[in-house]
Amino acid sequence: MIRVAAVGDVHVDADVVGRYRPALDRLPEVADALLIAGDLTRHGTVEEARSFAEEFGGLRVPVVVVLGNHDHQSDRQDEVAKVIEDAGIAVLEGTSTVLELHGHRLGVAGVKGFGGGFAGACASNFGEREMKNFVATTEEIADRLEAALRGVECDALVALTHYAPVPETLAGEPLEIYPFLGCYQLGRAIDAAPTMLALHGHAHHGSERGRTPGGVPVRNVAHPVIKQAYNVYQLLSQETGDLVSV
Amino acid sequence: MTHQLDNLEAEIQRLLTENDRTAEQGITVQRRENAVVLGGEVESAQRRDEICRQITSRFPEIEITCDIGITRAQAPTEVEEIS
Numbered sequence: 001m002i003r004v005a006a007v008g009d010v011h012v013d014a015d016v017v018g019r020y021r022p023a024l025d026r027l028p029e030v031a032d033a034l035l036i037a038g039d040l041t042r043h044g045t046v047e048e049a050r051s052f053a054e055e056f057g058g059l060r061v062p063v064v065v066v067l068g069n070h071d072h073q074s075d076r077q078d079e080v081a082k083v084i085e086d087a088g089i090a091v092l093e094g095t096s097t098v099l100e101l102h103g104h105r106l107g108v109a110g111v112k113g114f115g116g117g118f119a120g121a122c123a124s125n126f127g128e129r130e131m132k133n134f135v136a137t138t139e140e141i142a143d144r145l146e147a148a149l150r151g152v153e154c155d156a157l158v159a160l161t162h163y164a165p166v167p168e169t170l171a172g173e174p175l176e177i178y179p180f181l182g183c184y185q186l187g188r189a190i191d192a193a194p195t196m197l198a199l200h201g202h203a204h205h206g207s208e209r210g211r212t213p214g215g216v217p218v219r220n221v222a223h224p225v226i227k228q229a230y231n232v233y234q235l236l237s238q239e240t241g242d243l244v245s246v
Numbered sequence: 247m248t249h250q251l252d253n254l255e256a257e258i259q260r261l262l263t264e265n266d267r268t269a270e271q272g273i274t275v276q277r278r279e280n281a282v283v284l285g286g287e288v289e290s291a292q293r294r295d296e297i298c299r300q301i302t303s304r305f306p307e308i309e310i311t312c313d314i315g316i317t318r319a320q321a322p323t324e325v326e327e328i329s
Contacts, residue, residue, distance in 0.1 A: 012289075015293065023322075030321070030322070070269065204287070205286070224272060224287040229320060229322070230321075231326065237327045
């Protein structure tokens with residue numbers, strides 16, 4: 001059994017430091033690792049990355065993150081990632097990591113992801129150069145997620161993105177902005193590997209649960225959606241059931 | 247009402263996203279006559295108050311009702327089994 005805690009869209013700046021800490025101090029009692037689905041900061045500044053590292057660093061469990069669109073706002077995403085990595089937190093972007101937990105190998109592959117929309121209402125690689133660049137970015141990122149997922153050897157495989165891989169977890173958002181919230185190519189990448197769980201954020205007004213066309217459970221863990229410091233998901237469970245008291 | 251107010255909801259949403267002091271994409275804006283109701287959640291009371299300050303400063307003639315909440319950050323009490 002592996003228990004994974006997850007949250008996204010924590011948007012840390014100096015004013016937030018300390019808010020999560022009481023719940024984070026309890027986290028090792030209820031989960032073996034913490035995954036964070038992007039938008040770690042407000043504007044993607046190095047100072048905010050330091051605040052994030054202060055709030056989410058130094059836990060007694062491994063922490064794995066992807067960046068979100070907010071973390072790119074200042075065009076300093078590489079420096080942001082370095083500050084976070086220097087705090088002992090793994091930052092994934094088309095890459096993966098394997099965590100040894102209680103004799104099980106938890107594999108996590110992640111990318112930020114991008115928009116593009118979903119089947120029947122998606123952008124096409126056609127027309128103006130700007131539109132072709134947009135869709136090419138979507139496809140390149142999804143291809144990197146697929147390669148990262150397929151390259152992991154593990155007992156339980158989790159996909160971690162900021163943008164959504166399915167429309168179901170966007171329910172509650174205006175339909176008009178779905179193409180800015182995720183893309184079907186991420187779902188296709190997730191289905192191309194033996195993924196056990198897909199986690200994303202970005203959609204603050206979305207819904208918690210969905211599945212990819214291939215049947216992989218998807219959870220939107222954006223902080224305003226889950227309304228607590230983190231959710232906990234149990235993988236490789238021997239028993240069936242739904243909710244279990246911590 | 248000025249021409250700018252014809253696109254009030256869009257103007258407010260872009261202001262809240264693009265202004266460095268707010269950078270919020272998750273705020274809903276509902277228009278009622280000469281007033282707007284703001285919804286959604288942010289990470290701190292300072293951010294909520296800054297949102298109202300920015301809108302009041304840009305659109306002083308608009309009455310604001312702020313229903314923005316602060317997202318709770320307590321530890322969970324349940325685990326979901328994934329199967």
